Amino acid sequence: MRIRLAFAAATLMSLSACQMPGEAGEEPTASLDIPEVEDGDLNEATMVDITRELSSDAFEGRMPGTVGEEKTVALLIERFKAAGLQPGNGDSWVQKVPLVEITGRDYAPLTIAGDGVDLSFDFAEDWVGVTYREEAQSSLEDSELVFVGYGINAPEREWNDYEGVDMAGKTAVILVNDPDWESDGLEGTFNGRAMTYYGRWTYKFEEAGEQGAAAALVVHDTEPASYGWNVVESSWSGPQAYPQYGANAPPRTQMNGWVQNQVARQIVEAAGQDFDALVAAAKQPGFKPVPLGITASTAFSNDVRKFESQNVIAMLEGAERPDEYVMHTAHWDHLGRCTPADDGDDICNGAVDNATGTAALVALGEAHAKAGAPDRSLVFLAVTAEESGLLGAHYYAQNPVFPLDQTVGGINMDAFLVAGPSNDVTVVGPGKSQLDQFLDAALKADGRVATPNPEPQAGYYYRSDHFAFAKLGVPMLYIDGGEDLKDGGRTAGKAIADEYRANRYHGPKDEFDENWDWSGVMQDLQLYYRLGRMMANSTSWPNWNEGDEFRAVRDEACAAEGGC
The missing domain is CATH 3.50.30.30 (Glucose Oxidase; domain 1)
Structure with a gap:
């Protein structure tokens, strides 16, 4: 199903706003229930080991429909089980996604x-x-x-x-x-x-x-x-x-x-x-x-060639409101074999993009399971075929395992650039939804600040898996690592980002490095943990801000019987 932005604009003023449970007919206020959250017990070894394995040559670049997919799905199921999570699609860990190559x-x-x-x-x-x-x-x-x-x-x-x-x-x-x-x-x-x-x-x-x-x-x-x-x-x-x-x-x-x-x-x-x-x-x-x-x-x-690929879904069921869901997304796929580098290497390993984000799903699930079930259910969705146009995310959004009008919001993780700790995070698409208030609270607890995306012309908010959910009304946060590095400031941060884009992004040299400093990644992961836990223990239903292109779709879903 194709959601045209014209539809959202045309219907924006005609639909009622998303309501808090039990507050029918009232517009949500700017004051949201944002509970305090203690630090999560996050395991750096989980991040390192999964990133290393997913980006090894044995996984052949994790192209959907290849042996690389088989190995990736098997590894994720194994690690989600070990993390203490449950299958997210009934008794199954996967959702079949019909594709053609x-x-x-x-x-x-x-x-x-x-x-x-x-x-x-x-x-x-x-x-x-x-x-x-x-x-x-x-x-x-x-x-x-x-x-x-x-x-x-x-x-x-x-x-x-x-x-x-x-x-x-x-x-x-x-x-x-x-x-x-x-x-x-x-x-x-x-x-x-x-x-x-x-x-x-x-x-x-x-x-x-x-x-x-x-x-x-x-x-x-x-x-x-x-x-x-x-x-x-x-x-x-x-x-x-x-x-x-x-x-x-x-x-x-x-x-x-x-x-x-x-x-x-x-x-x-x-x-x-x-x-x-x-x-x-x-x-x-x-x-x-x-x-x-x-x-x-x-x-x-x-x-x-027609084939079925797979989204991998794990969950931690909520203790108080298990039928309300907080989504975490990351894509597990990459480009497989691609244009060779000068040395003949033709495997696009996708270590940063997005073995890191996939590993983060497991590490976050592991930490939340250790902390015990929050009030709402947490969903950890590793989607396929992002590199082909967000296909796995779009398929899930159009065929949701958990109803979208009962999905409170979510966080997308796409490529942790391993650059060391920072004083900030880069927010892609700031000012779009009330989730910014959760982010402000989480950053304050971390002692950091938000920096708007320095390249808004790149349209990054429309280029990763959260967009499939946003198009259908679910508020989603998309955050990148900061560029104001503690060691070297913005000059160093920009240099690292520019080097990655010029020499490694979508190429064979996006490879795992045993010498990486993971401290900045773990700093960001702690922020994601705090955000997910805040949303899961909150009683609020955050909405898109008035005038945002996705507001009307959410309002319509929430106005329906049983929605939001």
Whole structure:
């Protein structure tokens, strides 16, 4: 099911607010029940051992549907049992997630043709492309290129980059991020510098399909994308996992892909257009799509394999209100085998991303079990196929084991950058929900402060598993480690983050290091423990803040009989 942000905006004012139990008809106040929580007994060895094992070459990069998945699921079940937790799906530790794996091969060049135009671009070096269709052969033949700006159709913001054009059989050329990403502040049609969901490639490909396009090509640009071409090439080559859509599949293009910025510039200028002028025009209200008068062609073969992957679910049943749930999420998967490094290493081990977060689920469950059951139930959900588009999280959210209107809120953990202790934490998406009040209390107890995400244009809130829950109304916190390090301050913190992104993120060198200093990770883990315990022992039902894009969905769920 696809939740459009337009729906949330259109219905925002018509729905009643989430209520505290027993307070029907009253708006929740700013004062929440936030109990004090003692430190948890967290085991660093649990974090180290599980991270080391999950990111070893024996797990082959933890690609869903491979032996790496089998080993990962077996290890998690073993460790959740040893931690004193119970199966989270009735008598089962897993939830089956139906997926299809499509591996493109034998790529023809991307050729661009027209009056006096004859260009050819090589796969991987210049462009990448995949299909979401379960077909043995993909072919794009003489498809007219149309520059559609940022590829956004947002009626509630009076913005439609497709206005007046019939995209049937055509290829959309789309800019990454959204129109006001270069703003200095957070005010604007699309939240200024802070990316909205309209800026994510997932949305852009969905919308191109809805518009009937034959193909969609996003123009890569490192700053607004927040990652380099090496990440695109590594992530979009090799096996790709998607949901098994079945008979009710949404509209899908024949091909979705990316082109290098300089390739897009060459294509647009060959069509007789000024690339920079088109980009500038796309940022302005009233932009209209621009047919380029030239065509794109390519073809490739696909190996298609249907399989079931698995979410792993453990829980600690609440002592007082066991049918109210606090969620902890992390994805266990990574990219498997990917573009080799210079030394020939082709296993994307995913030590930081996200063996660390997966290990944290076990370590937190272990500590909560030692402390005894809190009032509400705690759920520890290790999801599959995050790297393929949050597929495991979306499947759970659409097929919840524990009702979403009885899920109080949650915490997502995606990649602990092992950088030593810090004076702060980085909050991704601050100001969105009343969970910020729990975070403020937990940080005060830890003697630290919250720092807003320094790169709001990257849209990180829409890029990890908590987003699947947020779209359906469940308030979720997403917190990264701080950059104000106790040893070296913000300069050192930024240097470590930049080095990881440039050299290890989504590449074969995201490997376990026996020399890592885990003290900062354990500091962050203590914060997550405190947050989960606070929510579990609270009587409050935190909501999204008034005006947030997810508020209306939660209000509707809570207004229903038996909800929230």
